[in-house]
Amino acid sequence: MKIRGVFIEDTFAEAFTMRVARIVITARSNRWVRAAALKLTGFATSVIGCKVEAGIERALSARETPDGRPGTSILLMTMGKDDLAKRLVERIGQTVLTCPTTACFDGLPDATDRVGVGSALRFFGDGFQMSKVIAGVRYWRIPVMEGEFLVQEKFGTLKGVGGGNFLILARSPDAALGAAEAAADAMAAQPGTILPFPGGVVRSGSKVGSRRIKSMIASTNDAYCPTLRAVTKSALPDSVNSVLEIVVNGVDAPSIASSMRAGIHAACHDGVVAISAGNYGGKLGPHHFHLRQIMAGA
Amino acid sequence: MKGLQQLRIVGGAVHDPTNGIDGEVRDVCIENGRVVAALPDGAPTLDAGGMIVMAGGVDIHSHLASSSCNHARRLLPEEHAAEPAPAPLLEDGAPARSGTGGTVPSTFTTGYRYAGLGYTTVFDAAVAPIMARHSHAELEDTPCVDGGFFALMGNDEYLLRLIASGERGRSRDYAAWLLGATGAYAIKIVNPGGIEAWKSGQRNLNSLDETLTTHGVTPRAILETLADAANQLGLPHPVHIHCNNLGMPGNVAVTLASMRALAGRRAHFTHAQFHAYGGPGWSSGAVPLMEYVNSHPELSIDVGQVMFGPAATITADGPVEYLLHKSSGRKWVNIDIELETGCGIVPILYRDKAAVSALQWAIGLELFLLSADPWRVVLSTDHPNGGSFLSYPALIQLLMDRTVRGERLKQINPKLLAGSALADGLTREYTLNEIAIITRAGPARLLGLQQKGHLGPGADADVTVYSRDPDIARMFATPRYVIKAGTLVVEEGQLRRAPAGRRLHVRPGYDDALLPGLQKHFQAYSTVAFDNYPVRGIRDEPIPL
């Protein structure tokens, strides 16, 4: 299969089930929405080193938010539910509670699995906090120097999917970067998904484990490193001199598939040799995104 | 009102521990309201085949007919509204009364419900002497049970003055006069000296030898004086004591000190559970308490078991209710009563997930299960303080069935149960005979009621017949038949008749030399004329002493 001359390898991306929460941050203006969102989603690329993977899902207009102010929705994902609750409390407590004019709401109101967030953060109120139930939902009003921080008591969690990916194999670093940027831009607008890595792009794809150090969970994916073509069992065609990966997490498999489709489409440009994907032979992750199937559905 | 003149209850397994009968199948014969040795052939029979026959239950300590109860009733419209009690339809066409339930039901409903449980004798444990007239009126409106009350004396101004001036004999005379004037059955002490301390600004007394500053007397002196008075007057029931420091961590020390203070004297210590807390934090003090009780045959206790659910605390112990109000935020009544005593009321909820409630529950059971002599350890919930009397069947089940008990134990908050004998595993199960002792034979004996609590010839024909049921709680909650003074009042769980009960009271003699001083005291400080004070016209004669 080829798209605009780019070879789509007959392989699949292997992804994992993760726990996902969607939070909605609102503020007086976009400036403070963005300020809180960027801090909240900072240092959250991979559960391996960051304990949580997070990203901005999309901006929300004032009409779309619970309090009628500008906002944004953010997805946070971890491997387990308890872990997710801890990360939400930590991150909302440190980056939203602290940020002027913000309020924080649950973006998964229909999820039946719920974890306490406001119920933990309220203790910052030192007994001065007040709770309010509005339309059957409990919120906490925590007094702060600026006024009040409003945060929902409980946040819904769903089983989501993490680790959807594809690899852009290109003739040159410029071509790889250009294609990756185009893919990330195309995927940013996809509902229900986030790209947890910087700019949505990963240059350091990894393999499971290490050749030398037993305790390491992951190490560089030498088969895709162009510089190692001569010293390892390379997976790269000769013409490839640079590879970039796009990683996408989402609330469910269809969102990821549709995001990958848009991304691959955008990535198929001059200078790109092939699109591949990372997997572990299908033994580790329950979700398999076959590139050709995805693209055939376009 | 006699109903049945003669009745032969046939074929039941009789549990009559007073007369040494433990489940033997035999007839119980009744004639003119009394148990008799035999009846002529052809007397009417009641088939109790396969059933269990016991004397009617005797409640040694309840709060059912006093001005304080009535204040509690008034305080709980929410409970009454939630539990309307339409009038039962009586077989003899007599007009029965409707009422309301809750933790403090209306009087008629209380009488019906006691009878429905197979209880036929009940005492209100705390009546302010000046309110005695009120208690008699409430008891008249509490059908189906014989009853009386204990008069509060441990904080009485005149008595404290007599004790302060060392007049023990005169104190005894005054107690005798007060019993007769109020138509009471026994002497009750609540928080000796502590209520007067609460009223006079000293707030409370925390140990047996702390001096009540207004009078210069100690709880010890009050206990000794009134215990001696009861014994010297030959009252059927010894002094009935609610110790100092009710409900406080570490209070088992003052409870044991009180028991030691009265060593060798007959005395009854009530709702011991509320006085059996180790310290300094919350823990069980049941083991040392029961070691003492077991080895001192002159003492008796009732347990005051806490049962999970709503309750109303009603006590003369004003200071403890103030603290409960402050800690719980619940509504609170305090009434300081006429230089005699006090009254405090706070509704509460015992939750099995609350650590202190769970500990209280466990301590009560420990007292029962560590008891070596069931004749001296009576079943009570201090109704409605530890729970309603309606929870007696559930309590009996906890005592008789260690599986049920163990399951319940698993559900409660274990935080304060470290070192508790119950948590360590008490495997004892009460037998039916032991239940008969702690619910009728024992309390009747401790109350000195020779015609109650047993089924020997001459006993009052108060009989409860239970259908055997593997569910013990259900069995005790719904007796098949209840007979009160020979009248069949409950049949198949339905109230059939509601005869009036008898008043049980005493009128001991005293030295008339008491009166001039007492009259002077009335003139100086009382708001009621001396001659108007005594209750007159009590329907039944006093119990002969």
Add this chain to the structure above:
Amino acid sequence: MTDDRVEQVTCLGCGCGCDDIAVTVREGRIVDTSPPCPLGRAWFGDGSVPWQVLRGGQPVAVEEALTEAAEMLVRSRGRVLVYVGVDLSSQAQRSAIALADLLHATVDTATSETAAAGLLAGQRRGRATATLGEIRNRADVLLFWGVDPVLRYPRFHSRYAPEPPGVGIPEGRAGRFVIAVNIGADRAPPGADATITLEASEEIGALSLMRAALRDSRPAELPPPFKQAADLLPRLTGARYAVLVHDAEPTAEPRNPLRVEGLIALAQALNGPTRAALCSLRAGGNRPGAESVLTWQTGYPMAVDYSRGYPRYEPGLRGLNRLETGGFSAALVVGSPDFSAGTTSALARIDTIAIGPRATQASFNPRLAIDTGVAGIHDGGTGYRMDEVPLSLRPPLRGQRSTVEALGGLVKGIRLLGQPA
């Protein structure tokens, strides 16, 4: 001719319940009561009451009247009102309420138009109170909140406080600090040791602020009227035993319905720093008796409706008001209440029976009227003092028919007819 002198008679002329009255009787008439008290003299009068039984204004045998009354009540197609008056012993009140239960009737008493606010507030919060003997013997600080007892409770000052010496107050009045708080036209006693005056509109705020100050939550700056109230606090908290006295009965002055709850809450709160009690003055007759009996028989102190076969609490809509809007088809009035013109004309439209003192002189012309004795004058039994202490009644005169007897006859008549469905 010899006078009979009956000592230690209990007077129900007001809620003080003085039981030290000497009554002089000559030829069946009361000719003197001592000590002299205007309300006592008015209560006893000469003790003469009618002893008639009338049907439609014509004399009839009492048995006949009772039978007909029973029929009237049982056959009544709509609801029945049983009104329980205050000039009755508790025993008579018990019988009247038993009748109401039997008839599935609605009970009304004087309480619902007089002291209801206090009872309802007491149900919400409880209360801290004391019997009059405690007040007499302990109260070293007395605060009279908008009431001078001398007018409606003439012997309160001399029997209970502040005048008499007590166990803890050997000096009597000199040993007590008296605070007077005037609320609009509701005046407190003159000659107090401290007096403040509040506008009616400031009353609830002042009561609340005193409580806030006890919690150290008093706002820093207070308008002057509130400040003088809050400044009273040290007097109260410095007391050994503070007593707040108020009139639980209405006066001609309109009163904020929250007054009594404000006082209840303040008296309770004062028990943190010291001991305190609220004393609620109650008017004459056996008012607290009716509340006490209703409570033990139904769980509720007033306004009980038995129409559904069990007691329901209806304090929001009193029976007499419902009577005026046509809510009842028959009424049994026990005792001799002083009904308003509206009530009187509403009663004229339905079947009415009056049993009680001066029943045959009732303003509403009952179809059947049976005269009985007045509690404490002809009838014995129990009457409750304002502090709910039950007093023995010692009737100085012999009556011809007691209320309990008459009501007993009515119950018998109803039972013969069978209970209503």
Add this chain to the structure above:
Amino acid sequence: MSGGLVARLRTPLRQRADLSEVLAGSWTALSAAELARRPVHLERDGATPLGEIFELNGEPEGRMRFVGDLELIDRLAAGLNEGEVTVEGSLGSEAGLALAGGTLDIQGDAGPRAGAAPLGFKRGMTGGELIVRGAAGAEAGAGMRRGLVVVGGRAGDRAGLGMIAGNVVVFGSAGADAGLWSKRGSVVALGAITPPPTYSYACTYQPVHLRLLLTRLGGRYGLPVRPRHLNGFYRRYSGDMAELGKGEILAWTAK
């Protein structure tokens, strides 16, 4: 509101009617015929089936609408804990007394003690939403423990008296002593209000949670919430200092 059961008064009431038992307990699953048998307690004539007083059309399916001159009706939806009840007109006293859940939406006025605790009870509403689009009598929401009372017009004296928690929102002016003796809970005043002296002024600010609450009132019930209410400032008073002091009055201010 489409569907649901419509209860139309057959003939004008000539006596007060207590409807406290009509919507008690679980009623939304009942059929119209079953509901028709539930008792209305008439002041004079006693228990009468609902169906004799109201003509019932449709099936409840969780919704019921009352139509007619209903001012003599007391205690409608007392203790309600499910379903949506709409009243086209004004009600008598104690509408939605001790409401526990569901919605009571009164298009006209409500008499005294709407959404209050039963007299003598400590605790009132434990949940649900009571909307009075017209004026409410005294003591609306008194003793509320949880839930929402909205008064579209003027609220009588002592609104939210002794609240334990919950919200009372008044669009019109609030009578005397609103929020008096509350422990927790909020009285939100969009019209004139004079806080009791035991409330202390804290600050003037824009409470975010009110945007949620008011947006919902505009959206769900079509109440006249204006941009000035959403975007405006509120004076916050804390109280009642005589009680816990954890309650508040939020009074909208033109600044």
